[in-house]
Amino acid sequence: MARLIELEPSRERAFLVAVDTGDEPGWTAEESVNELAALADTAGAEVVGAEWQNRRTPDPSWYLGKGKAQELVQARSETGFTLLIADDELTPNQQRALETLVGCKVLDRSGLILDIFAQHAQTHEGRLQVELAQLEYQLPRLTRLWTHLSRTGGGIGTRGPGESQLETDRRLIRERIRRLRERLDDVRRQREVASRSRDRRLVPTVAIVGYTNAGKSTLLNGLYGSEAARAEDRLFATLDPTSRAVKLGDGQSAIVTDTVGFIHKLPHQLVDAFRATLEEVTRADVLLEVVDAFDPHFAEHLATVQQVLDELGAGAKPRLVVYNKADLLESGAREGSSPAPMIGDAVLVSALTGYGLDTLRARLSALLADLWVDVDAVLPYTAGELIARVRERGTVDIEYRGTDVRVRGRVAPQLAGELEAAAGLRPAS
Numbered sequence: 499m500a501r502l503i504e505l506e507p508s509r510e511r512a513f514l515v516a517v518d519t520g521d522e523p524g525w526t527a528e529e530s531v532n533e534l535a536a537l538a539d540t541a542g543a544e545v546v547g548a549e550w551q552n553r554r555t556p557d558p559s560w561y562l563g564k565g566k567a568q569e570l571v572q573a574r575s576e577t578g579f580t581l582l583i584a585d586d587e588l589t590p591n592q593q594r595a596l597e598t599l600v601g602c603k604v605l606d607r608s609g610l611i612l613d614i615f616a617q618h619a620q621t622h623e624g625r626l627q628v629e630l631a632q633l634e635y636q637l638p639r640l641t642r643l644w645t646h647l648s649r650t651g652g653g654i655g656t657r658g659p660g661e662s663q664l665e666t667d668r669r670l671i672r673e674r675i676r677r678l679r680e681r682l683d684d685v686r687r688q689r690e691v692a693s694r695s696r697d698r699r700l701v702p703t704v705a706i707v708g709y710t711n712a713g714k715s716t717l718l719n720g721l722y723g724s725e726a727a728r729a730e731d732r733l734f735a736t737l738d739p740t741s742r743a744v745k746l747g748d749g750q751s752a753i754v755t756d757t758v759g760f761i762h763k764l765p766h767q768l769v770d771a772f773r774a775t776l777e778e779v780t781r782a783d784v785l786l787e788v789v790d791a792f793d794p795h796f797a798e799h800l801a802t803v804q805q806v807l808d809e810l811g812a813g814a815k816p817r818l819v820v821y822n823k824a825d826l827l828e829s830g831a832r833e834g835s836s837p838a839p840m841i842g843d844a845v846l847v848s849a850l851t852g853y854g855l856d857t858l859r860a861r862l863s864a865l866l867a868d869l870w871v872d873v874d875a876v877l878p879y880t881a882g883e884l885i886a887r888v889r890e891r892g893t894v895d896i897e898y899r900g901t902d903v904r905v906r907g908r909v910a911p912q913l914a915g916e917l918e919a920a921a922g923l924r925p926a927s
Contacts, residue, residue, distance in 0.1 A: 509543055510543045510544070511546045511578055513545075513547045513573060513581070514534050515551075515582065517561065518553070524801075525762065533761075538583060546579050560596065568599065612768070626678055630675060630767075702750075703753045704752050704782055708799075710761050712793075718754060719849070739758070741756075744859075747860060752783075752862070783816070792823045818844070819843070873908070875917045877905060
């Protein structure tokens with residue numbers, strides 16, 4: 499009896515192109531292409547070559563200059579590439595012109611990142627968000643997909659159902675986008691309910707943010723004490739947020755959430771589609787920004803993360819910067835023989851070996867405590883439930899008097915608001 503032998507699918511052979519306009523300080527075209535190569539590898543492609551060009555602006559028709567673009571035909575005959583990937587987002591016209599010229603599939607950085615997200619999305623919410631981002635990305639490019647039915651060329655043989663088919667397809671995609679947005683709105687409302695429940699328990703919340711592959715998931719696992727989130731040495735290994743209760747010392751704990759990583763030239767469709775997930779960042783009391791200290795572009799990574807946080811409205815939130823991968827920088831971090839130093843207000847750690855995590859916990863605990871406010875409130879005895887939570891979650895003195903209860907000390911801002919609503923709150927003297 500013959501046996502079926504399953505062969506591994508051959509990897510697509512990718513050729514990379516980029517334009518260096520000089521508009522991005524700290525990034526050369528070659529360095530950006532190196533990151534693009536890592537993205538292509540993550541998506542499953544084999545990079546067989548790359549070209550980049552210095553231009554004031556990308557060519558509106560070819561992305562590269564026309565002469566440089568025509569050289570791609572020779573490059574394809576030499577390398578046999580089956581996929582051309584541009585380092586910037588292409589217009590539909592640029593994409594169509596390059597496909598016609600080289601005779602193979604053309605993708606841009608945004609499309610590549612969306613494909614990686616589609617591969618890695620595990621939860622129902624993650625798949626909804628990726629599908630929404632992909633549809634919004636594809637909608638303006640539908641003409642390219644229906645060129646065989648389009649009437650734009652005119653002449654005999656081009657009339658008929660093409661345009662109506664295209665419009666039908668557009669309507670279907672717009673309707674699907676509308677439904678996806680409604681379902682993600684439901685997800686957002688569910689998250690708000692969960693957030694209010696956490697606020698009611700007055701557990702402080704911390705969101706881990708940072709450039710992709712900086713070690714965010716490994717840090718959450720180190721703080722939690724076991725594997726809470728999947729940690730892999732690749733770009734965008736984590737798409738779905740993972741939250742765990744982490745002990746910080748002195749009886750204090752916090753809900754720490756690992757979030758999706760950011761990247762240079764992150765597609766705006768992803769930021770919009772993942773807004774429900776990224777709202778974990780906007781709701782957090784403190785941001786824990788993880789930086790790959792071993793990466794020569796960590797300064798540019800910091801700028802990229804700040805840009806995305808600003809877009810989310812979380813750029814000014816209280817933040818603790820964590821320089822990770824100290825084990826790659828000094829032997830003391832690998833062996834644990836030297837204490838973890840502070841770098842200004844930042845902490846140097848190795849999430850992989852555990853080096854510096856005790857210092858991080860203490861610093862994070864102090865930062866959360868700094869957010870607390872002084873209170874001096876007089877409450878009625880009927881506010882017993884609130885008084886019990888103040889006793890449990892605050893650092894206060896409680897004085898039971900004849901007709902009321904006086905509460906003095908420091909509490910979290912949410913609890914201070916409840917005290918203010920329950921009684922006349924005045925600054926502590």
